[in-house]
Amino acid sequence: MHAPGRRSLRAPALRHALDLAWRLLRGGGRRGMLGSLLTLAAVAVSTGLLLFAVGANHAFSQRADADAWRHPATAKGTAGAIEALSTDSVRGKPIAVVDLAALNGDAPVPPGMKSFPKPGDLWVSPALADLIKKLPGDQLAKRFPAVTGVLGDGALVHSGELVAVAGHAPSDPVMKAGRSSDLGVETVASPKAIDGYATGAVSTVPQIYQILAIIASVLMVVPLLVFGGAAARLTVARRDQRLAALRLVGATPGQVVAITVAEAVLTAAVGAVVGVVLYAAAIPLLTQITIGGGTWFAGDLWPGVWVLAVLLAVPVLVGVSAVMGLRRVVVSPLGVARRETPPGMRAVRLVALAVTVIAFAGVSGGLTQLGRTGAVILVIFLGMAFLAINLVGPWVVALIGRITVATARGPARLLAGRRLVDDPRAAWRTVAGVALTGFVAGFLCLMNPSMSTLNGESKDRLELTVPASQSAEVAAKAKERLAGLPADVTVKKVEPDGPQDGPQAGPQDGPRDRPKEGARHSTVAATVSGGQQNVDRARTALTGVVPGQPAITEADQTGETYLLGDLRTGAFTVLTVSFLIAITSAGITGASAVLDRRQTYAMLRLAGTPLPVLDKARRQETLIPLAVMGGGSVLTGLFFASPFAAGFGFSGALTLVAFVVLGFAGILGASALSRPLLRSVTADPAPRPD
Incomplete structure (x- = not known):
């Protein structure tokens, strides 16, 4: 005899899986719906920020075309x-x-x-x-x-x-x-x-910006994908209990997978649409970010057909991540139902991080000489570093938990340590966002140069480069046109092997175009006093003295004025996005963890454990691994940025200190949001199982 309803559970039709998934979503009660809303919010944030990364690359591509023509x-x-x-x-x-x-x-x-x-x-x-x-x-x-x-x-x-x-x-x-x-x-x-x-990036500056945009995208997207994958596993204990019960009454592994995928995809699809709406609403604000000397066209930040790709990719990612978490349910549903602790993780996880660090140390010295190829290699290593940190994170959390238990001197610390040992993956999901942001902060603090590097450049000395034979004629014209302005005209002869001062040459006839490389030429310079207005008057007066060649200053020649400032702007933008990911991740996963453990918390409360002890244990369960993993991630980021350091100095140190302060403050704030939920779930003397 088959159990009642077994035939319907084994029905292969997708319609039955979707129908049952929808019934499970609706029938989960108020707290079950809250868990689904947390997943939806996580997916919405992930989608919106993913579109920001895609939109930024699309915008730089559009700018490259606008410059190329x-x-x-x-x-x-x-x-x-x-x-x-x-x-x-x-x-x-x-x-x-x-x-x-x-x-x-x-x-x-x-x-x-x-x-x-x-x-x-x-x-x-x-x-x-x-x-x-x-x-x-x-x-x-x-x-x-x-x-x-x-x-x-x-x-x-x-x-x-x-x-x-x-x-x-x-x-x-x-x-x-x-x-x-x-x-x-x-x-x-x-x-x-x-x-x-x-068309395309045909000159140096757009290429540099596109490379920097790709690197920034990796710094944002990899933690974002980790967060998005974790979103699929929110309220995992509640879901595992339900699915294990279905397995025990006769559901096949295929049916369990189909139900899980349907439930995850339904939630993720709604969350992805909400994320697109959030990104569209944020575009007017994003256009005000100044990069490359100006703000953005709204159309450049809208990634076009890539929006559809993201709308399809996000639910798929969430569905795959949800299925990956089903191994225990499919293989051992009775163990899940009995709440058995899964086997511990092995130290082999450290090998991935060690191999990545050693390999990068071996090739990093030559990356700066490889141009775009070096940038591609750097991007690959950054992605590998993120994935390695994410892989080793749960193992380190479990190790921290064992040390915490061994050194505990109070009930709160003991409870926190036992929770870390019992479910290190869930504990890692709570702190992963900030830990990975630590890598970003460590990397970017060395990419945060001071604008003082440009202070020595002359901004009042206008120069024209001409063949040496024309220097006197051009100098005479310059003096004539600058009459009435506080300007001093001089000539510097430049030999093929280097510059040297010398007397002015007499006027000779000859072509006025730029001499060939290595030919003898001169620089006619006009030093103008009286501020920027007089410099602009002098530029206007010198227009046409040498056809096709405006008078330029030393500051005009560097081309780094915008780039150095944009490095700072980009660093702060990436850090802001990373912090948004981290704090959102901590808040959502922390609330989800309380829902997952609501029966455990309620039982401990019934056994006489004071609520402040439970709350303190919950906070320590987050802050202890955060302190260790956050510090390790910062050091790893510093190591990966060291070959490309643009200057640490005060601004870099300030960025690093700000990360530490804001990171811990954000985690504490996000953790505090779960306190009312903890009080709520422990108030029920007889918690109803899902």
Whole structure:
């Protein structure tokens, strides 16, 4: 004879599994529904932050395309135009100046414009148009002809970018003059015949930002995936008891798996949709994060079709993680029903972390010389380090529990130690978020350079690089144009083997373009006093002295002004996201742990254990492993960042101290939220099993 209902339990149809999963969700009572809501909240947070990481990479890709079109791409067919790029500056902000000349009627229309610019036309970005109207003409407007039109968003990296597109005739000297290559970040390009515009990350700066975005994504996504996987195992004890009961009355392993997957996927699907809504609502705030000198277009942060990929991937991840936790139920349902302690974990888990650390130590010395390949290797090692820490975490927690039991001098410490030994995986899930954030903080505190490294750069010395034979002529023109301004014009001759000062050469005829590498040339410099306004007046006055070459300062040439600041901004953004993951994880998993153990807590309360002792034990169960694993994770992060350290100093130390303070404060705050729930579950003298 089969047990009642056994035929329906063995029914292979997915409809029966979904129906039973839905009944279990609805029939779990108020606390059962609370557990499901905790899982839904965890999935929603995970989805929203995962979309943030995906959206950031999508945004940097869009920025790379917006920058690429300005860099002339060699024509593969019949050239339709000539393109050149130079970089001017106003008020310390760069102005990208794109010079275009049509060779025939097939000239490609630039992004953000309705037609190819005619000779004399000038199209500018909205921000540059505002500055032209706002600033006095001798500081900016006189550098350009009258404005013809305003560029659309497709031509801009960000809304505040300063861009000018000027139309010329092919015979214009500007379209024949070479551009100075002194700027080390590829913000200049000599005239080149083109048949279309480049796409992708073709210059150094977008490539650097894309690499940094990938590294930041790994630092955020791996803890996020760990949190998302843990979300599927929230209220695991309650679920295991129910499923073990189903196994004991005749359900097959396949049916148990189907019910679990259906229940997890139903919850995760709703949570994923909520996460997408949360991310969409946060985009207006995210657009205000300043990277690369400006904020973001909202459309760049929306990852498009990747949203559907995330909506499908998150429920699958949660379902797989839930199934992975079913081994005990499927293999030994009676052991689960009798609440037997699972066998302890082995020290072999340490091997994964040791191998990762040793392997990284062996290759880290040469990563900085490998460029993008080195960045890929670093990303792989970061992912391996996260996974190794997550693997070794439960084993270390169990070890901490045994030491805590052996050294306990009070009931609270003893209870905490016994809980760590009894279920180290659940205890690790509570502290994993902050422990992994410790790795992020340790890694990023060495990537937090001080802006003082740029303090020695000259911002009032304008320079023009010319052939040595033209230095006197250019210097004379510069003095003439700067008449009336507090400026001192000098000439420095530069030999192929190095610079040396010398007398001015007499005027000679010759080409005005940039001399070939190794040729003798000179730098005509104008040191301007009186502040930024006079420097901008001098820039305007020197426009056109050397065709295609704006006067630049030493600060203009570094290209690191934004990058160093963005390293700091990126570090704080990643840390903020990581802390959000960690604190949310601690709060949700802590509340779930109370629900899982509500019968145990209630029985201890009935046996006479004071509620403050139970609460203290619950706190110590979190704080003791957190102190050990958090410190170890910080040291591991420092080790992995050491080959790429950009400077520790005060800002790095401050970041590290802030992590320790905020991490513990966040955990204490998240733990305090579970205190009312503990009081509630211990108030019932006869707790009803699920």
